Amino acid sequence: MNNVGPAAETRSRPPFYRPTGDEVKVFHAAARRGLPVLIKGPTGCGKTRFVEAMAHELGRELITVAGHEDMTSADLVGRFLLKGAETVWVDGPLTRAVRQGAIFYLDEVVEARQDTTVVIHPIADHRRELPVDRLGTTLSAAPGFQLVISYNPGYQSVLKNLKESTRQRFVAITLDFPPAVTETEVVAREADVDIEIADALVTLGNAIRHLDASPLREVSSTRMLILAGGLVAGGLSLRSAVQSAVVEVLSDDPDVIRALGELVDAVLPTR
Template sequence: MTLTDDHTVLASSKTPFYQAVGDEREVFRAAAGRGLPVLLKGPTGCGKTRFVEAMAAELGRELITVAGHEDMTSADLVGRFLLKGGETVWVDGPLTRAVRAGAVFYLDEVVEARQDTTVVIHPLADHRRELPVDRLGTTVPAAPGFHLVISYNPGYQSVLKSLKESTRQRFVAIELGFPPQAIEVEVIAHEAGIDEQTARVLVTLGNAIRGLDGISLREVASTRMLILAGGLIAEGLSPRSAVRSAVVQALSDDQDVNRALGELVDAILPRS
């Protein structure tokens, strides 16, 4: 029974596909070897979650993922007493399960959670490597292999949703971004199951959107969006329809913005 929406992936012999851009793999392995927590920062859809999945599989460790949100409480992470069969029993939260099992615990979009909730990770992110469970009056030491990973998008967060310095300074930071064109083409072709020429056109469009000035976009065309468009193309949808559904309409509800994006699509995508 889980206390919050979490996703558990057991260690597998098959490592999820991830194409490194820099030395992020080496930094992550070194941090894991020393038990140092990792902070991933980068734009939405650039591959942060896939990177953690790939590294957990490479290290042969279970991965427990939780998405941060404003209603999250410390009990959602640590655990709480619940009524089961007429008895009150303690049920570990996903963080406590990861600490006991020596798993990789990934808290995605950490700044979406309240700051009074995320401070619960502080004792796990320094030399103590332990989790106080106040309701049980005990402290759970991190089992060998436990690794704490958090992520956020610096460009998207407002001043009111920034990462506290007392949290940030406990972590080894890895900055991820959209990959160079050649690597992004390879990733999209592999993930979407399309040919490299089609993937290259999608990447050209994605880079053009990322470089647009003068229109109001909270986010730009991510690698994830381009993969979704590629997947629709692989299912037989025309490139224009695929891009319109997976990219243009997903980026904005503003008609003027969509019109400008549509003109860009017309200029780049071949007519079917």
């Protein structure tokens, strides 16, 4: 019996990505030269999906790690672990990517401590080498290895910033929310809703993004609109879906939630 259901079919499909500029050409050119890539853009604009699509197009394995403040260099490079009565070395995700010639994607790099991210310096420049101090060796990157990092510039601060010595090793690509026509296509496809529903969600998303003197720390991302569309595809009304996937997610302040609700009522079609 074939157990391939809808979920498995979804996983097997190529990642869906619609270019909005020359980002695909830049990435491919960098990949041909083994150059590291820095991707900048707001939360939920498609940075991770872009990297997934590029890995698929290039036929490379993709190893992804989310940066966080407790991350250590050992989390990336590897460590000795007890297995039974033996102590064995276990490669970290960066080391595996270096050995295998995979694409290593460190998402939200500024969330990791700066003393951790410096471990990527020798693998990000002309040396293409990864020192593994605990093994007393240095690994040369296998053919096909590429380092990709990303972050949201809106989160930068004195305490969370990317060092110039790190930035200058990378080719930079800036992504943003796509134009309305493209975003509508993305939402319709990813959420499995009709164009009219997708268009209404994108219209609302853009209305929230362009609020004057907005009290919101974040705006409605493409990811949020897809989630709202998914709720509609699951049987929820458009208004209820937006309330759960957009309004309640953007703020905990009752006054802000009420104001967003009024905006939603003014923008969404009455049906």
